[in-house]
Amino acid sequence: MFYQDINTIIVKIDAGLSAAESHGMAVGMLCVNNRTGPGYWLSELLHEGGDVSVEDKAILEDLFGETSSLLASDEFTFELLLPDEDAPLSGRIEALGQWCQGFLFGLGSTSATSEPAANWSDDSREIVKDIAEFTKLDADAESEDAENDFMEITEYLRAAVIFLHTELNSVDGRTVH
Template identity: 45%
Template sequence: MAYQVLNSIFVRHDADQGAAEAHGIAVGMLCIDIRAKAVNWMGELFQKDVSLTEEEKNILESIFEQTRRLLDGDDEQFAFDLLLPGDDEALPERVEALRCWCQGFLFGIGYAKATSVWPGECGEIMRDIVEFTKMDSDAGGEEDENDFVEIHEYLRSAVLLIRDQMATDSDEQTRH
């Protein structure tokens, strides 16, 4: 439901990205800085001349804040998920959304951290995510469906690992 609601806002305002990519941007920004501001995220999503309604701003801010809580909460960390079309949508659409989510995530990471030095396993994960942006959305069949589910689960875990390692790295830099 949240996917369609968010996507309709982007379609209505002729934005350059959809819900999946926008969520990826938010997650990337929040993995680097859990205190990132929703207003900065929205500024990246829409041109300066776009006038969002109060309801649209509230929806966007709500999704951003919910993402922050899910990334920041220890007891809820397995509740975090990528914002993608539901299983009732065709596999090619879900694969394309996953590819766009990865592009957004990389953009969000780059927006918040201008370095290529990554702590722990983050460098390898980032290379994997770059590869996922090259996925062919022309998918079908049970094997492709299984691959999609596997990549989706990998990304859920990878995001939490990146978030934890970035927070640890940030804490260590603060102490030195």
């Protein structure tokens, strides 16, 4: 899925979010409960927004389904939905912060119906703290070091999210699918 295509739909349905924040929300929900369905995510997206066309709903459901599959895959192919590398670094950093905000919202909105965060491992709680810190990134940074930092944070998030998904969806060490 392309960021701009999803962002156009998110803007059209007046969700008040970006594609990055919407995707982060879906991923957060799936990390806490991999049985979360696209309907719950869409209801959160449309909470303050308007209607969604049948075609746009199908695209968003496909995004959710693909995200769920990639998180559960052993291939480590999960990617954050962010603007392309051609976009200015400041826009990508801003979208990364929005993705993290959406992720935290998704964790919180789904945690109410699952295991309390107080029962999570120290590693899981530390990752969530890191993600909260990433919401404060300076979007005005423009340098080769900032580009490298952005790439490192993105890779860390990919691995951290897969770890959280696996850990929070396991029962006695077995992943629940």
